Amino acid sequence: MLKIDEYIPVVGASVIDDLKLLAEHLRGRTVQHVNSTSVGGGVAEILNRMVPLLNELGVMTKWDVIKGGDQFYQVTKKFHNVLHGRSDEVTKQDFNIFLEISQQNISEMDTYGDIVFVHDPQPIALIKKKKDNKWIWRCHIDISNPHVEVWEFLKSFVFDYDATVFSAPVFSQPLPVRQFLIAPSIDPLSDKNRELPPETIDAVLKKHNIAPDKPIITQISRFDRFKDPLGVIEAYRQVKRYNDCQLILAGGGASDDPEGVKVLEEVKEKAREDPDIHVLLLPQNDLEVNALQRASTVIVQKSIKEGFGLTVSEALWKAKPVVASNVGGIPLQITHKFSGLLCNSIEGAAFALKQLLNSPAYAKRLGENGREHIRNNFLLTRHLKEYMLLFLSLYHGEDVVYL
Amino acid sequence: MPQLIKAKEPFRFSTRLHLTELTGLKAGNLREFLQLIKKVPGSSIYHHTHRFLQQHQFYSPEPPNDFAYWVRTVLGENKLAEQLASIDTIQYATIRALRDKITAVLEGYLNNYPLAKQKFANEGEEFHFRKSVSFVLPTHFVVQDLREFTEALEKITIDSIYFHIFEARLRLEKGKNDFSNWIETSLGDKKLADAITRLDPYTYSMEDLRKTLIRLVKSRLS
Numbered sequence: 001m002l003k004i005d006e007y008i009p010v011v012g013a014s015v016i017d018d019l020k021l022l023a024e025h026l027r028g029r030t031v032q033h034v035n036s037t038s039v040g041g042g043v044a045e046i047l048n049r050m051v052p053l054l055n056e057l058g059v060m061t062k063w064d065v066i067k068g069g070d071q072f073y074q075v076t077k078k079f080h081n082v083l084h085g086r087s088d089e090v091t092k093q094d095f096n097i098f099l100e101i102s103q104q105n106i107s108e109m110d111t112y113g114d115i116v117f118v119h120d121p122q123p124i125a126l127i128k129k130k131k132d133n134k135w136i137w138r139c140h141i142d143i144s145n146p147h148v149e150v151w152e153f154l155k156s157f158v159f160d161y162d163a164t165v166f167s168a169p170v171f172s173q174p175l176p177v178r179q180f181l182i183a184p185s186i187d188p189l190s191d192k193n194r195e196l197p198p199e200t201i202d203a204v205l206k207k208h209n210i211a212p213d214k215p216i217i218t219q220i221s222r223f224d225r226f227k228d229p230l231g232v233i234e235a236y237r238q239v240k241r242y243n244d245c246q247l248i249l250a251g252g253g254a255s256d257d258p259e260g261v262k263v264l265e266e267v268k269e270k271a272r273e274d275p276d277i278h279v280l281l282l283p284q285n286d287l288e289v290n291a292l293q294r295a296s297t298v299i300v301q302k303s304i305k306e307g308f309g310l311t312v313s314e315a316l317w318k319a320k321p322v323v324a325s326n327v328g329g330i331p332l333q334i335t336h337k338f339s340g341l342l343c344n345s346i347e348g349a350a351f352a353l354k355q356l357l358n359s360p361a362y363a364k365r366l367g368e369n370g371r372e373h374i375r376n377n378f379l380l381t382r383h384l385k386e387y388m389l390l391f392l393s394l395y396h397g398e399d400v401v402y403l
Numbered sequence: 404m405p406q407l408i409k410a411k412e413p414f415r416f417s418t419r420l421h422l423t424e425l426t427g428l429k430a431g432n433l434r435e436f437l438q439l440i441k442k443v444p445g446s447s448i449y450h451h452t453h454r455f456l457q458q459h460q461f462y463s464p465e466p467p468n469d470f471a472y473w474v475r476t477v478l479g480e481n482k483l484a485e486q487l488a489s490i491d492t493i494q495y496a497t498i499r500a501l502r503d504k505i506t507a508v509l510e511g512y513l514n515n516y517p518l519a520k521q522k523f524a525n526e527g528e529e530f531h532f533r534k535s536v537s538f539v540l541p542t543h544f545v546v547q548d549l550r551e552f553t554e555a556l557e558k559i560t561i562d563s564i565y566f567h568i569f570e571a572r573l574r575l576e577k578g579k580n581d582f583s584n585w586i587e588t589s590l591g592d593k594k595l596a597d598a599i600t601r602l603d604p605y606t607y608s609m610e611d612l613r614k615t616l617i618r619l620v621k622s623r624l625s
Contacts, residue, residue: 014560018418021540144527169425169531179425181533336476389422389538399446403540 002049002189004056010188011381019381022388023057025403030060031391032113036076036122038065042184042310043119043140049187049380050387059388066109066123072101076122079154082147083121084305090150099125115391124157134394138165140184142307142328143173162394167308168329180390183332185383186313186374191286193317196294204291208248210278215245215357218296220289220314222251223264223281226305228325231346233270233277235302238350240276243357247271250280250292293318298356298363302349303327313378316340316370321363323352333378339370407548407624410589414552414581416544416559419566421535423450429529433478434520437509439532440470445498447534452492452501453569454535470505473530478522483512492605496572539566549590553620561609568604568612580604582616595623 008016033051035043047063054061068076075094082088102125111129117136118126127135137158143151151173158164164179166172172179186193205212217236221227229249236247249267264281271277282288293299299315299322306328313333315322322340324330334340341352356363376382392401426447430436440448451469468488475484486508495501513520524530542563544555556564567581579600587596598619604612 012560014558014563017542018420018540018560018562021418021542022420022538025540166425169429169533170527170529172425174427179427181423181425385420386422389420389536392538393422393536399444399534399536401536401538403538 001052002187004053006189007379007381011375011379015381015385019057019384019388022385022392023054023059026059026388026391029114029391030062030112031115031117032111033061033063033117033119034066034109034111034123034126035063035119036066036068036073038063046184046380046383047119049190050384053380053384054387057384059391062113064109066105066126068101068122071097072122079121079147079150080141082150083141083143083154084307085142085145085147088147090147095153102126115394118161121154124154127157127160130160134163135161136163136165136390136394137161138182139171140167140307142168142171142305144170146173163390165390168332171329178393180386180393182383182386182390183329183378184308184310185378185380186310186317187380188317192290193314194290196287196291200287201291201295204288205295207288208278208280210246210248210295212295214276215243215297216248216295217245217298217300217353218248218250218292219300219302220250220293220311221301221303223249223260223267225259225263226303227251228302228304229263229267230270231304232300232302232349233267234346235300235349235353236277238347239353239357243354245297245357246276246278247274248278248280248292248296250278250282250289252281252283289314290318293320296320298323298353300349300353301325301330302343302346303330306330309333310378312340313374316367317374317378319364319367319371321356321367322370323349323356325349333373334370335373338366339373340366407550408590408592410547410585412585412589413545413547414585414589416542416546416555416563417539417566418542418560418563419537419539419570420562421450421454421537423454423533424536426532426534428532430532431524431529432520432522433474433480433483433509433513436470436474436530437506437513440502440506440509443532444534445502446536447532448498448502448505450533450535452505453565469530473524477524477528477530478519480512480519480522482516483509483519486512493603537570549586549592549595549620549624553617553624556613556617556620561613564609564613564616592623595619 004016033047037044051061051063075097078088078090082090106126106128111126113133115134118124119138120140158175161177164175164177165182166179167183219232223229268279271279293315299320301309301312301324303325308329312322312324312330322334323343324334324340326342326344334342336342343349343352426443428439428443430439471484471488474480474487490504544559546552546555571581572579583596583600586592
């Protein structure tokens, strides 16, 4: 388990000192995080890191998980998709299932925290248990174009929260509740992001028959249409006319996602005749993802739609030049031509990739700028700071607070 | 080496940490933008003219602000963007005065180039007005003389430098910065205090500002 002082070499002692100073003002308060799963997914990943660190800082932090069941999670998965703007039919029965299971959780769960921090829609109805404690609703997804009925339904719960949190302004909706902006973050010391010795990287390349001496373009993502892996192959082919290079498309396991399996098959079919395209299924293998990112010449994230897109931060942290779509939270991570290149099409991606392959000094500069941008804005320490400030804001309504 | 003078009152470094809050207000064109510039809270004007400095401070030392950035990159109004970016922020002692200047620049531009009102941001590229909620905390750095002051300058966060140089003089409507104030009143060194006051902090990156402050103090010490 990592300790807070281990982040000093990464961010500096004064940043850690500030975290300790802030934590002093939260002594005596208990923060209770509630979400729908303790394993898998970005929320669990971040809470696994943050909860022990907050406790080490002296902020009593607990983490509880609601009960659901298959039917409930089918409904909330549907809610998730339609909130993201995908079209699907949401029935009265879906709402009834949600309310029924929510009522069970309301009956059974003890919401003891001075601050109850609810993540995403699944536990949202717990707000009915609000007494004299403070409640925060953290929305991790992009609800800029939500299914109207589902959003109206969820909004009725949101109104009773003391504060809400979104990752980007464009993800939010008008609400009569304070809305704070807190972006997600990466942990620079995790297996996915820490420094790796060259031999580890070489071993991973060897394992997957990837030539270490030919330029590598990589996209790390689930095999999902919104990540546009077929578009990435098209862009790679346009680059390949002029630059001899390899393409890696690597992502997590798709066995529990029927659509993912189909997309993976389509990708394999499209890549079939080119030995320089490596399609890799990497179930939850953070070290291999890390090694592949570090071995790459350029990282691409050509999503059609994206939530925040933390894979971009991961790549930038490794000082890699990145070509990414101008969607979702990606423009918050990349300033075009300063810390990466943004694209809007297959041709645009291909053009940017060629630029970076042909101008390694420029690519290096972009990558280095990107790394510094991530250091200043998207590391776990910033996230810890902002969560603690958020907790304090619940007790102070003014714009300038003297502690 | 001149004798080290002990301060009448020690200087305690504070730091300012901020949280970003959405106002719920957004603009898709210059007309809406101007209306909202006049209406948003002062903490929003502050946020968009000062936050950029911290988050992009290593890119370049100029003070481009969120307003100029959006006008240039989304609306493509380069001339207006330059006018906004060139506002001499240091000469405005209050956020109110800074807002008035931004408003005057926008109104002047729209009078001279009325066609600019017809440019619209694409969906998803509107300007979302945010504001800063600032938390001011005293740190453990307390100094009694210029040597301790230099040592602390090397260690404090840029948030702390920010607070004592920018926030103190502008957002909280103090005339000078905290460092110059302490150096003059507690150490009696008006020359050094004036040298620090004369800096235009908006034209430095944060780390360059730190180095410049340290250099000024060290050369005074020697």
